Amino acid sequence: MARLVIVRHGQSQANLANIFTGWTDSPLTPHGIAQAQAVGRLLAQRGYQYGAVHTSYMQRAIKTANLILAAQDQLYIPMFKTWRLNERHYGALSGQNKAAVKAKVGAAQLQAWRRGYTAVPPQLPRAQHEARYDRLGVAIPRAESLAMTERRLVPYWQDQIAPRLLAGQDQLVVAHGSSLRALIKYLEGIGDAEIDRVEVPNAEPIVYQLDTRLQIQTKEIINQPS
Numbered sequence: 001m002a003r004l005v006i007v008r009h010g011q012s013q014a015n016l017a018n019i020f021t022g023w024t025d026s027p028l029t030p031h032g033i034a035q036a037q038a039v040g041r042l043l044a045q046r047g048y049q050y051g052a053v054h055t056s057y058m059q060r061a062i063k064t065a066n067l068i069l070a071a072q073d074q075l076y077i078p079m080f081k082t083w084r085l086n087e088r089h090y091g092a093l094s095g096q097n098k099a100a101v102k103a104k105v106g107a108a109q110l111q112a113w114r115r116g117y118t119a120v121p122p123q124l125p126r127a128q129h130e131a132r133y134d135r136l137g138v139a140i141p142r143a144e145s146l147a148m149t150e151r152r153l154v155p156y157w158q159d160q161i162a163p164r165l166l167a168g169q170d171q172l173v174v175a176h177g178s179s180l181r182a183l184i185k186y187l188e189g190i191g192d193a194e195i196d197r198v199e200v201p202n203a204e205p206i207v208y209q210l211d212t213r214l215q216i217q218t219k220e221i222i223n224q225p226s
């Protein structure tokens, strides 16, 4: 039996400004840094020890992971960074204010893009070049639905996270609202029509106890004391 701890990054500048983020590399706010440190202290109190930590190519997740590990005195553990844990790519919505988009397209369309499973946000006319992805040999998406996000995330789960859990090592995953919704959908077998009800707040760890076949034994959401 092994433990899987998943955490969404602390508040980013884009979160604070109510801006669609996606693959935009928005930094943590001072509040986001404090949230990440508080998560680390909470997990330290529980004495969790990880075999490895997995995070994305985005600084808000990488820094949150490091702040958590620092508070747990586990900065030494292996950290794996993968584009497959990146936030869902928000396409042409990236960088736009959520309230302004809602005023333009209406609440129902906004909700479909934000929380639906198959809705693809408006695509960028061409994929943006970013040096960090050059060596990966993958096409940067022009926009992603949650379903597309799940499809690119699951191979990483199968290749890198599941084998370590099966070996009995606890794992920490620090990622994003919708990349974690995709993982939760996959792990819990949530239906396509039900996933719109799943929200993953910043810096609120979810702890799964998994059996030797990686079936969920227990799920606990750890709320930070406000």
Ligand SMILES: O=C(O)[C@@H](CO)OP(=O)(O)O
Pocket: 015, 019, 020, 021, 022, 087, 090, 114, 177, 178
């Ligand atoms: O902007 C984003 O990339 C995500 C997460 O912050 O936003 P939303 O919750 O609207 O999908």
